Amino acid sequence: MPYVMVQIPKTPAPSPPAPRSVPTSADVARLAGVSRATVSYVLNNTSAVRISEPTRRRVHEAAKELGYVPHAAARSLRAGHSRMVLMPAPSIPVGPLYSRFINELQWALSRLDYTVVQYGTVGLHGDEAARAWAELRPVAVLVPGSGLGPQGVAVLKRSGARAVVTLGPKSVEGAHALLMNHEKVGHCAGAHLYARGRRRIGVVVPEESGLEFFSLPRLEGVRRALRGTDATVTELPLAYEEEAAARLAARWRALGLDAVFAYNDEYAMLLMRALQDQGVAVPEDTAVIGADDLMLGRLLRPRLSTVHIELPSGRDLAELVDRTVHNPAAAPETHKVLGATVVHRDSS
Amino acid sequence: MPYVMVQIPKTPAPSPPAPRSVPTSADVARLAGVSRATVSYVLNNTSAVRISEPTRRRVHEAAKELGYVPHAAARSLRAGHSRMVLMPAPSIPVGPLYSRFINELQWALSRLDYTVVQYGTVGLHGDEAARAWAELRPVAVLVPGSGLGPQGVAVLKRSGARAVVTLGPKSVEGAHALLMNHEKVGHCAGAHLYARGRRRIGVVVPEESGLEFFSLPRLEGVRRALRGTDATVTELPLAYEEEAAARLAARWRALGLDAVFAYNDEYAMLLMRALQDQGVAVPEDTAVIGADDLMLGRLLRPRLSTVHIELPSGRDLAELVDRTVHNPAAAPETHKVLGATVVHRDSS
DNA sequence: TTGAAAGCGATACCAG
DNA sequence: CTGGTATCGCTTTCAA
Numbered sequence A, B: 001m002p003y004v005m006v007q008i009p010k011t012p013a014p015s016p017p018a019p020r021s022v023p024t025s026a027d028v029a030r031l032a033g034v035s036r037a038t039v040s041y042v043l044n045n046t047s048a049v050r051i052s053e054p055t056r057r058r059v060h061e062a063a064k065e066l067g068y069v070p071h072a073a074a075r076s077l078r079a080g081h082s083r084m085v086l087m088p089a090p091s092i093p094v095g096p097l098y099s100r101f102i103n104e105l106q107w108a109l110s111r112l113d114y115t116v117v118q119y120g121t122v123g124l125h126g127d128e129a130a131r132a133w134a135e136l137r138p139v140a141v142l143v144p145g146s147g148l149g150p151q152g153v154a155v156l157k158r159s160g161a162r163a164v165v166t167l168g169p170k171s172v173e174g175a176h177a178l179l180m181n182h183e184k185v186g187h188c189a190g191a192h193l194y195a196r197g198r199r200r201i202g203v204v205v206p207e208e209s210g211l212e213f214f215s216l217p218r219l220e221g222v223r224r225a226l227r228g229t230d231a232t233v234t235e236l237p238l239a240y241e242e243e244a245a246a247r248l249a250a251r252w253r254a255l256g257l258d259a260v261f262a263y264n265d266e267y268a269m270l271l272m273r274a275l276q277d278q279g280v281a282v283p284e285d286t287a288v289i290g291a292d293d294l295m296l297g298r299l300l301r302p303r304l305s306t307v308h309i310e311l312p313s314g315r316d317l318a319e320l321v322d323r324t325v326h327n328p329a330a331a332p333e334t335h336k337v338l339g340a341t342v343v344h345r346d347s348s
Numbered sequence C: 001t002t003g004a005a006a007g008c009g010a011t012a013c014c015a016g
Numbered sequence D: 001c002t003g004g005t006a007t008c009g010c011t012t013t014c015a016a
Helices: A025-032 A036-043 A053-066 A072-079 A096-111 A127-135 A150-158 A183-195 A212-226 A242-250 A265-277 A295-299 A314-326 B025-032 B036-043 B053-066 B072-079 B096-111 B127-135 B150-158 B183-195 B212-226 B242-250 B265-277 B295-299 B314-326
Strands: A084-088 A115-119 A140-144 A163-168 A176-179 A200-206 A232-238 A259-261 A287-289 A306-310 A334-336 A339-343 B084-088 B115-119 B140-144 B163-168 B176-179 B200-206 B232-238 B259-261 B287-289 B306-310 B334-336 B339-343
Touching: A025 A036, A025 A053, A036 A053, A072 B072, A084 A127, A096 A115, A096 A314, A127 A150, A140 A314, A150 A163, A163 A314, A176 A314, A183 A200, A183 A212, A183 A259, A183 A287, A183 A306, A183 A339, A200 A212, A200 A265, A212 A232, A232 A242, A232 A265, A242 A265, A242 B295, A265 A287, A265 A295, A265 B295, A295 B242, A295 B265, B025 B036, B025 B053, B036 B053, B084 B127, B096 B115, B096 B314, B127 B150, B140 B314, B150 B163, B163 B314, B176 B314, B183 B200, B183 B212, B183 B259, B183 B287, B183 B306, B183 B339, B200 B212, B200 B265, B212 B232, B232 B242, B232 B265, B242 B265, B265 B287, B265 B295
Parallel strands: A084 A115, A084 A140, A140 A163, A163 A176, A176 A334, A200 A232, A200 A259, A259 A287, B084 B115, B084 B140, B140 B163, B163 B176, B176 B334, B200 B232, B200 B259, B259 B287
Antiparallel strands: A115 B115, A306 A339, B306 B339
């Protein structure tokens, strides 16, 4: 253990209770003086069978005394299915927007009696990851981002997943898709800047890896918005560091841009500060617009214009999952679920 | 589906391949013309047994052809244990600091061949949640926050968890503890402000629920730092909204404070902006200090002083878990793992 | 109302 | 070298 960790002396623990092994339903049955079947009936409240009240009590008491906890694997093995909904855990720090969405989703799914599990997928790519997920035999799989191919979908379905839903830029053969087309975000921003009379438009693209799936479509959206006009689009790679922003700002006048769309509000804040430190006036010399409509944009001066993004509600996605689980044969649906609207404030 | 969702017509899918049921190792065996045992030996590279090369090939081909994926539940049922490390999924939007920590941890654990699973725990409280986790028979459980009692720890251990580690303000009987004492954060901030000559000190406490386990200790830390001095501490409840901050700022002069510790950098930014809009000079009239050392603090003007927090490295925690799994009988260790140091910039 | 027993899928022992 | 077979913990007929 390294420097940060400082061991604290403990009073020697009282001799721990004999580490008997994990209690099973058979143990409960034995203690209650009944059969395993009866234990199962009682603990699952099986309605098809009536168990006498004294027996029920004995079973419950025995279970409590032993600290019995049913074995999920054994149960789902026997049942032939589970109610586990699996999502890969995001491997990049994720904004408050997406966090809220995930929470809502978990809540909605647990209302429908599903168990949501985020699987720590690291270093597993594409279909390799799909195999790992499939080993858990989830009833449904939700996959944000791209990276799952038709192969992966097939693997999951063959392993019993009744619903596979992707949340990403494009739909995947065989899976339901919630299309989150981030081009729309860039398109909004580009159109807005153009309408405000700007013609030489920069687009900040984060250098941090893992963000390409958002940043490139956003860039492309700006390009699309300005295609066929007299405006130009300049790609501006930028790392999320003060020095990088300062360097970019230092050559700002040379770039001759009159507006910039900054990927999101955080990059916008970073760049805007660097520009102001360089004496570039916002919005007079250069208009700035971000995205994601974070709180911090409202706190900047000038207040930051931004693109507000509307994600699907967790409840709706939960319902889609539930519907598909009940009717897996239905043709995969594709929904466009990303709403983007400009919030015009003072920086543009 | 609601307004945001727009169904997109699809070309009718080509007749889906016959939905044969999930292939098992028996199917692979049949197709390869060998026994299930042989399949198991081949697919697991069992070294204790030599299988002829042609047989191996036939098995592998059969497995691939069927798209065979082993059934994790069956495997761990048979094996009597799994390599699943379970964590409850955070139910509140979590900052970049903690996200990074989780990712590092997942990476380190997967290097050690564990599978990290974040369990969506919603509406399950304390020991009730522990039972739900125990059903999955994880080999280790990591629990951030308080909320797990000695009972819960006992349940988990009885169900076979070989390591239970809590990350929170206080240690729990029977479990390893990574003490993250947020009092230290407040203490740092309080001592710093006092040393800068401030005596009437406000402490912003978020009104958002779920943050108490961080905010209250931070408040208490400030109190502790100033106990026995001539300084006063004033608790300032604040919701994370512009209006709330404006209201607080409006009565600022009446409060007569000359410094404020703002829970974290985001609340600091919120309040600092509101103060400046009210004509309160920072740091002249009021010193401001935040916590978490986020990027945004460096971008504010004046640059925000903050408390830098050092979390344990994911690698260290992973090693603790692995050590404990190999030797569960060892007495629970308690480590202090939260480092806090003031980063003095211009706002204080 | 309760009990005996089959079987879910994978593995590891013991024969052949 | 390979094939039966018992086993893990639980649910669910079928009998008693």
